[in-house]
Amino acid sequence: MASAVQAFAPYRVILASRLRAQAAYRGSFVADLFGSLCVAATEFAELWALFHNIDSLGGLDWHAMLMVFGIGEFAFSVADLLVGHLDTIPTYIRAGTLEAFYLRPLSLLGQLITSEIGLRRLTRMGVAVAAATYGFAANDIDWGPDVVAMLLLTLVMGVALFSGVFVWAAGAQFFLVNGSEFTNAITYGGSYASKQPSSIFPNPLRVFFTFVVPVAFVAYLPTLWILGLPGPEFLPSWLAWFSPVAVAVVWSVAWLLWRVGTRHYQGGGG
Amino acid sequence: MPRAASAYRKLFQAGFRSQSTYKLAMLAGLSTNTIFGFIRYSILTAAQATATGAFAGYTQGSISAYVWISQGLLGSVPMHANGAEISDRIRSGDVAIDIARPLDLQGATVVTDLGKSAYAFLPRGLPSVLIGALVVGLAMPTSPLGYALGLVSVALGIGTACALRFAVCLLGFWLIETRGFRNLYMVLATFLAGLYLPVPLFPDWLQTIANATPFPTMLQTPIDVISGRTADGAAVSAIAVQACWLLFCVALGRFMLVRGRRRLEVQGG
Amino acid sequence: MTAIIDVRELSRHFTVRRKEPGRLVRRRSEVVAVDAMTFSVQPGESVGYIGANGAGKSTTIKMLTGILVPTSGHVRTCGMEPLKQRKRLARRVGVVFGQRTQLWWDLPVSESFQILAAIHRLETPAATRRIDELVDKLEMGSYLDSPVRQLSLGQRMRAEIAASLLHSPDLLILDEPTIGLDVLSKQRLREFLRAERREKGITLLLTTHDVGDVERLCDRVLLVDHGKLAFDGTLTGLAATVGARRELVLDLAEPSADLTAIPGSTHLGSEGDGMRQRLSFDAAQTTVVALLGEVSRHAEVLDVTVAEPDIEDVLSRIYAATR
Numbered sequence: 001m002a003s004a005v006q007a008f009a010p011y012r013v014i015l016a017s018r019l020r021a022q023a024a025y026r027g028s029f030v031a032d033l034f035g036s037l038c039v040a041a042t043e044f045a046e047l048w049a050l051f052h053n054i055d056s057l058g059g060l061d062w063h064a065m066l067m068v069f070g071i072g073e074f075a076f077s078v079a080d081l082l083v084g085h086l087d088t089i090p091t092y093i094r095a096g097t098l099e100a101f102y103l104r105p106l107s108l109l110g111q112l113i114t115s116e117i118g119l120r121r122l123t124r125m126g127v128a129v130a131a132a133t134y135g136f137a138a139n140d141i142d143w144g145p146d147v148v149a150m151l152l153l154t155l156v157m158g159v160a161l162f163s164g165v166f167v168w169a170a171g172a173q174f175f176l177v178n179g180s181e182f183t184n185a186i187t188y189g190g191s192y193a194s195k196q197p198s199s200i201f202p203n204p205l206r207v208f209f210t211f212v213v214p215v216a217f218v219a220y221l222p223t224l225w226i227l228g229l230p231g232p233e234f235l236p237s238w239l240a241w242f243s244p245v246a247v248a249v250v251w252s253v254a255w256l257l258w259r260v261g262t263r264h265y266q267g268g269g270g
Numbered sequence: 271m272p273r274a275a276s277a278y279r280k281l282f283q284a285g286f287r288s289q290s291t292y293k294l295a296m297l298a299g300l301s302t303n304t305i306f307g308f309i310r311y312s313i314l315t316a317a318q319a320t321a322t323g324a325f326a327g328y329t330q331g332s333i334s335a336y337v338w339i340s341q342g343l344l345g346s347v348p349m350h351a352n353g354a355e356i357s358d359r360i361r362s363g364d365v366a367i368d369i370a371r372p373l374d375l376q377g378a379t380v381v382t383d384l385g386k387s388a389y390a391f392l393p394r395g396l397p398s399v400l401i402g403a404l405v406v407g408l409a410m411p412t413s414p415l416g417y418a419l420g421l422v423s424v425a426l427g428i429g430t431a432c433a434l435r436f437a438v439c440l441l442g443f444w445l446i447e448t449r450g451f452r453n454l455y456m457v458l459a460t461f462l463a464g465l466y467l468p469v470p471l472f473p474d475w476l477q478t479i480a481n482a483t484p485f486p487t488m489l490q491t492p493i494d495v496i497s498g499r500t501a502d503g504a505a506v507s508a509i510a511v512q513a514c515w516l517l518f519c520v521a522l523g524r525f526m527l528v529r530g531r532r533r534l535e536v537q538g539g
Numbered sequence: 540m541t542a543i544i545d546v547r548e549l550s551r552h553f554t555v556r557r558k559e560p561g562r563l564v565r566r567r568s569e570v571v572a573v574d575a576m577t578f579s580v581q582p583g584e585s586v587g588y589i590g591a592n593g594a595g596k597s598t599t600i601k602m603l604t605g606i607l608v609p610t611s612g613h614v615r616t617c618g619m620e621p622l623k624q625r626k627r628l629a630r631r632v633g634v635v636f637g638q639r640t641q642l643w644w645d646l647p648v649s650e651s652f653q654i655l656a657a658i659h660r661l662e663t664p665a666a667t668r669r670i671d672e673l674v675d676k677l678e679m680g681s682y683l684d685s686p687v688r689q690l691s692l693g694q695r696m697r698a699e700i701a702a703s704l705l706h707s708p709d710l711l712i713l714d715e716p717t718i719g720l721d722v723l724s725k726q727r728l729r730e731f732l733r734a735e736r737r738e739k740g741i742t743l744l745l746t747t748h749d750v751g752d753v754e755r756l757c758d759r760v761l762l763v764d765h766g767k768l769a770f771d772g773t774l775t776g777l778a779a780t781v782g783a784r785r786e787l788v789l790d791l792a793e794p795s796a797d798l799t800a801i802p803g804s805t806h807l808g809s810e811g812d813g814m815r816q817r818l819s820f821d822a823a824q825t826t827v828v829a830l831l832g833e834v835s836r837h838a839e840v841l842d843v844t845v846a847e848p849d850i851e852d853v854l855s856r857i858y859a860a861t862r
Contacts, residue, residue, distance in 0.1 A: 009657060009660070010657050010658040010660065013653070013654050013657035013658070014654055014657075014658070017643065017646060017650060017654055020650075021643075021645050021646060024645075027447060028447065028449060030450075031447065031449045031450035031453065032449070032453075034450055034453065034454075035449070035450070035453030035454075035457075038453060038454060038457040038458075039457060041457075042457050042460070042461045042466065043466075045461065045466075046461070046466035046467050049466075049467050049471065049472055049473065049476065050313070050317055050467055050471070052471070052472075052473045053317060053321050053322065053323060053325055053326075053471050054317045054320055054321050054322060055320070055322055056320060057313070057316055057317060057320070058316055095639070096636065096639035099601075099606050099636075099639070100636075100639070100640075100641040102604065102605060102606045102625065102629075103604060103606075103629055103632075103634050103641065104629055104658055105626040105627070105629040105630045105658065105659065105660075106626065106658060107626075177294055178294045178295050178298055181294075181295055181298030181299065181302070182297075182298045182301055184298070184302055185298070185301040185302040185304070185305045185306075186305075188302070189302065189305035189306060189309065192306065192309050193309050196309065196312070196313060199316075200312045200313060200315075200316035201308075201309075201312045202308075202312065202406075205308055205309070205312060263608070266605075266606065266607055266608045266622070267607075267608050
């Protein structure tokens, strides 16, 4: 255990210095926090305004939607906080920072991940937690150990899944020009989709968001299972327990793309 | 003044051409539009089907049109004040050179931005609508008058957005750090313009607030006119409202430019 | 003794896609950046790696450190394969880029050092000692707490070199380290590097355009021309090979007419009414003895000095020839 902690010591030091550096830029940090809050509030307002016209969306009522929204937003904002900056690799390449990373006795991806931390996402996280808490409280949930286990699994897997998507986006940067704008479609599109009930998607879209970018596992399926609701066609709610499989698939693809991408870069493709 | 007119024409063309180097970015924008379009189509058509009320009169066809036209217009209607060259020039002080030039800074900036917006129609705007039309279908007007009015409305919407964006950028004359304002502007603008949800679907009080701002005329109105939801007489009066807001935003920008100039002179440029 | 750098038939090709007017698809062409280079560097040597811009110097360094994959050939640095053992190699090598920084831009210099010490897993007391030693020798005390972005170029270079030596590497690779520095800073930097060699036996590989760097720091010169190794030897050897002209300074017994007719030489100038005359000659084509023989037929020679070719001249000729 001690040696595992030791092994990560350099990364902790780098991350700690990033936190200190950000503390120095108080003014713009507050502005960023506020900006994040505005974005999150707007997304919430969209949902809220929508429900002024309807009673349920895809079989979920307002309180259930709050849970989906809250969990999805939480998972994405935490992942964004930790690794959201990975798609800025082209900036690192241009500045020569990536080469400096190669010259250190540390893993490339590890250095990239710890090179930044998006603390401004904290307000987004706050909105997510608030929405989810309200949703959970308003539903009559039987807090048995299986429900608690599902919730914990969901939160961890949700963060892991979106983190994998960000790593995938990073690997893709090695092959695309203006890559981040393309990967945004998947990253932010996936986030948006995770906050919706998959039952509203036409079949091709549902397949896409269950098997290709499996964000249905992030919030929708777990919410269905916790509330004891049946799933739509081909998506029974117990699938929620298989989120680790979805995460494993996402990370495998992401890792593979990363390896190929760095090989490509070292082949002078940069 | 023919000379000024040809200068503006050239600026428009320059703005237009400057975007041709961003073909890949346009394609990327199109892919984002497509994915978000499909998701929003799913949400809004599901909502329309199960709506408790009239859903502001939207049908599946017209709500689909709303989704895809809004995605298409995103590339051309600037709903934010980020990354504008004029902001950098104000911060560095180079704007003094621009003001000293014979061509009006407001006119030049807005016309150039209009050129940039116009470019995005071909790689981003039209394809977005086409994809929606081909894959899921949408309702569009059948009369040429509808399209003509629609084009006018779109042009006015873009013009208002560019004019207001100019005014927001000019805040840099008074504030060193405009990031907070720009964030707020982007968030408010996109929401009140009806990007996330059509304004007619807002709760009444929120609709009132939105209509007290120029934002709905930037996006919601052009979408309504071009999709035929607002037609004929209603379309004409909607366009009149747009024109009023355009004038207001231009006047606001003018006012700020004059005051900003004065401030520069006081500070010694 | 195992070489600290061992390069055999090392090659690196790039595929360049260029858009040409009139053609629809980009034309692909192969650019050979490094062409079958072979050389080895023993521990403790100080090697200057010179060549025109684009000759392949940076590419070779990137292959030595594992940043780039060779297209073909064999490369071993500190006995390790750079690509496969990158992290292990990073512990034994220090690299300084003259035009890029490896420090953290917005942090104080001292904090950059602390982070690097943690990255290299140096024990705190040893790390502190090492940092203090480098700070002292490179005279960085006055700006340790300043953020890197506020430093002058000279200050930053000293910090970069200290950063690269923190983990006491066996090999130090420097890419244009003195570029943009003033004369005094260059001197101090060179003196520091020489001292490190003397005391620690560190091996130096130095890429530079600066003649002074090469003259004062390197015993050996590798000349790269269009990706090929064009010369591997001493600097004087290089001068001789290139055919740089040397200068003969003659002190004559009495004022004489200008010695313009000495075969194999060019008359450069006379002083003191012809008592001191300077001739330039090509060492490959004639010898000092032959020249003196000729001169003594015209005048009596009291004293003779032979001046080494100006290295500046040598290198300019080389660069001019390779354009």
